Amino acid sequence: MSLELVLVLLASLWIVYNLLDYLVPYFHGLPSTPTSRERIRKALEMADLRAGETLYDLGSGYGRVLIIAAREFDAKAIGIDAGPVQTLRAWAGSLLNGVSSRVQVRMGNFLQADLSEADVVFAYLTSDYVPKLEQKLAAQLKPGARIVTISFDFSNWEPTAFDEQNLIFLYKMPPTAGNLGTYLAKHIR
Numbered sequence: 001m002s003l004e005l006v007l008v009l010l011a012s013l014w015i016v017y018n019l020l021d022y023l024v025p026y027f028h029g030l031p032s033t034p035t036s037r038e039r040i041r042k043a044l045e046m047a048d049l050r051a052g053e054t055l056y057d058l059g060s061g062y063g064r065v066l067i068i069a070a071r072e073f074d075a076k077a078i079g080i081d082a083g084p085v086q087t088l089r090a091w092a093g094s095l096l097n098g099v100s101s102r103v104q105v106r107m108g109n110f111l112q113a114d115l116s117e118a119d120v121v122f123a124y125l126t127s128d129y130v131p132k133l134e135q136k137l138a139a140q141l142k143p144g145a146r147i148v149t150i151s152f153d154f155s156n157w158e159p160t161a162f163d164e165q166n167l168i169f170l171y172k173m174p175p176t177a178g179n180l181g182t183y184l185a186k187h188i189r
């Protein structure tokens with residue numbers, strides 16, 4: 001095989017990789033922007049994630065949440081993402097960080113996943129997902145399970161805790177009827 005052919009093949013692979021990296025999340029309505037490590041740690045602390053518990057990251061992107069949950073909290077971390085590049089990078093990241101035995105990455109639609117084993121659900125999404133997610137989480141999560149959301153809240157549930165500075169919302173199952181307004185009315189004087 002000539003050098004030119006090898007270069008053309010590598011360039012084509014690079015283009016396909018970048019197109020998939022960008023386009024799959026785009027068609028699902030949001031880019032794979034990762035949450036900052038500091039915000040992830042704060043969210044997992046708020047959720048009181050304990051060693052041996054199972055965390056799901058809905059839309060796990062490049063796997064940063066999974067790696068922190070497994071490496072720093074000793075949890076079992078399961079990520080679901082629609083993107084093949086995101087899935088591959090999250091899996092490779094778990095190998096490089098030595099936590100692949102505690103991390104699972106699945107390619108697919110998290111709206112079709114079974115979340116009944118989750119102790120903690122992490123979601124950095126947008127409010128467009130709220131109607132479907134509220135129904136799904138209420139139907140599938142066990143009592144005592146916790147949900148942490150970054151930058152969006154559930155319109156029909158009162159948070160158990162709210163980090164105003166980092167826009168992190170915590171919910172405990174079963175959910176309490178209300179919303180951020182009812183939470184603030186109780187907690188802000």
Ligand SMILES: C[S@@+](CC[C@H](N)C(=O)[O-])C[C@H]1O[C@@H](n2cnc3c(N)ncnc32)[C@H](O)[C@@H]1O
Nearest residue numbers: 025028032034035059060061081082109110124
């Ligand atoms: C903002 S990123 C969050 C990444 C990661 N959770 C973090 O906080 O660092 C959102 C991810 O959700 C994925 N996504 C959006 N809708 C999805 C769906 N219905 N099923 C699976 N993945 C989805 C996108 O591909 C994208 O990678």
